[in-house]
Amino acid sequence: MTLHGAEPPAGLLLAAGEGSRLGRPKATLELDGERLVDRGVRMLRDAGCSPAIVVVGAEPVEVIGAVVVPNPRWRDGMGSSLRAGLAALPPACPAAVVALVDQPLITAAAVGRLIAAYEAGAEIAIATYGGERRNPVLLRAAHFGAAAEAAVGDTGARDFLRAHPDLVTPVPCDDVAAPDDIDTPDDLTALRRRGHEPG
Numbered sequence: 375m376t377l378h379g380a381e382p383p384a385g386l387l388l389a390a391g392e393g394s395r396l397g398r399p400k401a402t403l404e405l406d407g408e409r410l411v412d413r414g415v416r417m418l419r420d421a422g423c424s425p426a427i428v429v430v431g432a433e434p435v436e437v438i439g440a441v442v443v444p445n446p447r448w449r450d451g452m453g454s455s456l457r458a459g460l461a462a463l464p465p466a467c468p469a470a471v472v473a474l475v476d477q478p479l480i481t482a483a484a485v486g487r488l489i490a491a492y493e494a495g496a497e498i499a500i501a502t503y504g505g506e507r508r509n510p511v512l513l514r515a516a517h518f519g520a521a522a523e524a525a526v527g528d529t530g531a532r533d534f535l536r537a538h539p540d541l542v543t544p545v546p547c548d549d550v551a552a553p554d555d556i557d558t559p560d561d562l563t564a565l566r567r568r569g570h571e572p573g
C-alpha cells in the first residue's frame with residue numbers, strides 16, 4: 375500500500391489513559407476475546423503501517439508486534455501521549471497514522487484510504503464520518519514538530535489541525551469504519567449489541 379521503494383507510514387496507537395469513566399484502563403479491555411490494544415495494533419499493521427508504536431501510561435502493557443513507549447506524563451492528557459509517540463518514531467519515518475485505542479471500529483480499510491491520500495500528495499489526511507472529522511489522522515513527517523508543540527491537555531493534534539486547514543485532506547470512511555469510542559460501560563454494552571461491525 376506504499377509507493378515502490380518508499381518507507382511506509384508508521385502506526386501510532388495512543389493507549390495511555392486510565393479510563394476514569396469506564397472504571398479501568400482501556401488498553402487491556404477485551405472485545406471478542408481480544409484486547410483493544412492488540413486489536414488496534416493488528417488494524418494498523420494490516421493497513422501496512424510499520425513500525426507500530428503503542429504509547430502506554432496508566433497500566434504497563436506488553437504488545438506483540440509493536441514498540442511500546444511509556445508515557446510517564448500520561449495524566450497530563452492525550453497531548454502528552456501524542457508527543458511521546460511522535461518523539462519515538464524512527465528518524466526516517468515519512469509519515470504516521472495516529473489512532474486511539476478506544477475506537478475499535480476503525481478498520482485497516484479506513485487507514486488504507488488515509489495512506490492512499492498521502493501517496494497522492496496529501497500533507498495531512500483525516501478520516502471523516504458524516505462529514506465530521508474524527509480519527510484516525512495521518513501526518514507527514516514535516517508536521518510532526520508543529521503537531522507535537524500544539525499538543526496540550528486532551529486536545530491531541532486538534533488545535534494544530536484547526537490552525538492549518540489548508541494542509542488537511544478529508545477522507546470519507548463512513549462505509550468502511552465507525553468512530554464510536556468506549557468511554558463508559560454503556561458505550562461498551564452498545565458496541566457489543568451492534569456486533570462490532572461498522573455501519
